[in-house]
Amino acid sequence: MLLEGYTVTSGYGYRIDPFGGGQDVFHPGIDLVNEHKAPIYAFAGGTVVFAGLGKTGSGLGGYGNVVLIKDLNGHGHLYAHLDSVVVTTGAQVSKGQMIGRQGATGQVTGSHLHYEIRRETSPSYGWTSDKSASTIDPIAYLKLLDEEAKTTENIPIHVMKYEVKKETSGYVTAADAKAGKNKKTTVKPGIYLVYKTSGGMINVTTKNGTPGSWINPYSVVVEGDFKVGQKVKIKSKAKKYSRSTVSIPSKYKNKSYTIQQVGNDDVLIKELYSWVKKEDLLAVLSEKIL
Numbered sequence: 001m002l003l004e005g006y007t008v009t010s011g012y013g014y015r016i017d018p019f020g021g022g023q024d025v026f027h028p029g030i031d032l033v034n035e036h037k038a039p040i041y042a043f044a045g046g047t048v049v050f051a052g053l054g055k056t057g058s059g060l061g062g063y064g065n066v067v068l069i070k071d072l073n074g075h076g077h078l079y080a081h082l083d084s085v086v087v088t089t090g091a092q093v094s095k096g097q098m099i100g101r102q103g104a105t106g107q108v109t110g111s112h113l114h115y116e117i118r119r120e121t122s123p124s125y126g127w128t129s130d131k132s133a134s135t136i137d138p139i140a141y142l143k144l145l146d147e148e149a150k151t152t153e154n155i156p157i158h159v160m161k162y163e164v165k166k167e168t169s170g171y172v173t174a175a176d177a178k179a180g181k182n183k184k185t186t187v188k189p190g191i192y193l194v195y196k197t198s199g200g201m202i203n204v205t206t207k208n209g210t211p212g213s214w215i216n217p218y219s220v221v222v223e224g225d226f227k228v229g230q231k232v233k234i235k236s237k238a239k240k241y242s243r244s245t246v247s248i249p250s251k252y253k254n255k256s257y258t259i260q261q262v263g264n265d266d267v268l269i270k271e272l273y274s275w276v277k278k279e280d281l282l283a284v285l286s287e288k289i290l
């Protein structure tokens with residue numbers, strides 16, 4: 001459960017000013033109550049932008065002891081009025097990691113956790129006078145993060161590994177690669193990860209994620225030798241079977257086959273029972289899930 005162990009005592013949005021006056025004021029976060037000094041675990045991971053006593057004028061004044069965590073979307077998760085903090089500024093925090101204890105520091109009427117999502121974390125730790133515009137409903141946002149996490153888990157990213165043996169042409173777009181024009185870059189020899197294909201073109205990228213380039217699949221060679229049982233495709237530019245003068249019909253090209261036997265320079269493809277030159281084959285490496 002999203003906020004397990006807590007009672008939500010005040011929601012996000014306009015409410016009667018708890019400090020008197022009777023008028024509606026905007027509450028930029030939610031108030032959550034567990035036991036005083038109960039451990040508080042991060043609802044989302046990220047980088048600690050600030051941990052400690054929020055000073056007046058800093059953007060964190062009145063919030064008492066706080067932990068502000070910047071997530072991958074750049075939003076700031078502010079945990080306020082803490083009794084104590086157990087993380088330090090600059091630390092990486094995982095979802096579910098203890099960051100402090102519930103308290104009553106700063107401007108409060110009792111021990112609780114004020115949890116706020118700020119759209120930005122700089123300047124002034126994302127503080128602006130227009131709190132409704134500069135904050136997000138924390139419950140809606142946590143649900144969104146939860147959905148995103150599930151989506152990411154459920155959709156595997158298929159990655160194939162290729163070896164580029166000699167420097168080859170790289171293009172900025174798949175359309176350029178397909179047309180073989182507007183060449184903008186080169187792809188250095190090395191092992192690359194292929195993340196996406198588009199129109200038969202492949203996008204190679206290094207393990208570090210850069211630089212990504214769209215290249216023609218005929219420009220790359222797969223790592224290692226072909227093996228029995230391996231899946232292959234016949235390239236569309238393939239011409240004749242290796243041990244006959246018969247042309248390879250186009251209907252057999254760009255389809256997956258399994259290697260039955262491996263000869264010196266050619267392989268027998270199971271489904272066709274035909275010997276095909278290795279150079280006319282594109283290996284379909286076992287797809288890994290990243």
Ligand SMILES: [Zn+2]
Pocket residue numbers: 010027029030031113114115
């Ligand atoms: Zn509050």
